[in-house]
Every structure is written in C-alpha cells, then in structure tokens.
Amino acid sequence: MTDFYTFRLLKAREQYQCEACRSPIPPGTIYAQVSGAFEKGFWHAKFHADCHAAWGDFVEALGCDHSELGDYLADELEVMSPSVARNALNVVRSTYPDVVARLEATLHKRNDHK
Numbered sequence: 221m222t223d224f225y226t227f228r229l230l231k232a233r234e235q236y237q238c239e240a241c242r243s244p245i246p247p248g249t250i251y252a253q254v255s256g257a258f259e260k261g262f263w264h265a266k267f268h269a270d271c272h273a274a275w276g277d278f279v280e281a282l283g284c285d286h287s288e289l290g291d292y293l294a295d296e297l298e299v300m301s302p303s304v305a306r307n308a309l310n311v312v313r314s315t316y317p318d319v320v321a322r323l324e325a326t327l328h329k330r331n332d333h334k
C-alpha cells in the first residue's frame with residue numbers, strides 16, 4: 221500500500237469532536253479533515269482548523285518529532301511531565317491562544333474528575 225496523506229478544510233454539518241483538544245467542533249465551523257493510509261491501515265481525523273495549524277508549533281515547543289506526537293494532543297500533554305506540558309502551552313499561547321485555552325479546559329476537566 222502506498223502511504224498518502226490528505227488534508228481538507230470543510231464546514232461541519234453536525235457537531236464533531238476535535239481529536240487534538242478533545243472539545244466540540246460546533247456545526248457551521250470550518251474544520252480540518254485529515255486522512256491518510258499507512259502500514260497500519262486507513263485513518264482519518266477531524267480537528268479545529270487552528271488546532272491543526274498549531275501542530276507544528278507544539279512539535280517544536282515539545283522538541284519531539286511528528287511521529288512521536290500522536291493525534292490526541294490533550295492526551296499526550298496529560299501524560300507528559302507537567303512542567304514540560306505547561307512550558308509547551310505557554311510557548312504556543314502567543315500564536316494560538318484559542319487552541320491553548322481549549323486544551324487547558326480539557327486538561328482541567330480531567331483533573332477535576334481525578
């Protein structure tokens with residue numbers, strides 16, 4: 221199988237969940253639909269357009285590479301050392317304040333349930 225990767229910006233017809241920040245994508249919002257095929261098989265995911273755009277910044281801020289950072293940014297940040305995660309959020313905040321705010325809300329909600 222040949223690996224491929226496609227990226228499209230679409231308007232949400234119903235409410236979806238962003239796989240990066242794990243918060244809702246409201247209907248009518250422009251979102252990023254990403255799909256691809258790798259050795260493991262087909263895969264597709266939906267993201268807020270700005271969450272998708274912020275990806276490269278997070279990779280840079282965390283000093284990892286794309287393959288190390290999974291699709292679920294909120295989940296990844298949760299298992300990292302808190303100081304590393306906080307530092308990355310602070311670095312990205314100036315460029316993508318909305319993305320960081322949603323990620324922090326998701327992480328907060330989880331901590332409240334612990």
Ligand SMILES: [Zn+2]
Nearest residue numbers: 238241268271
């Ligand atoms: Zn998002």
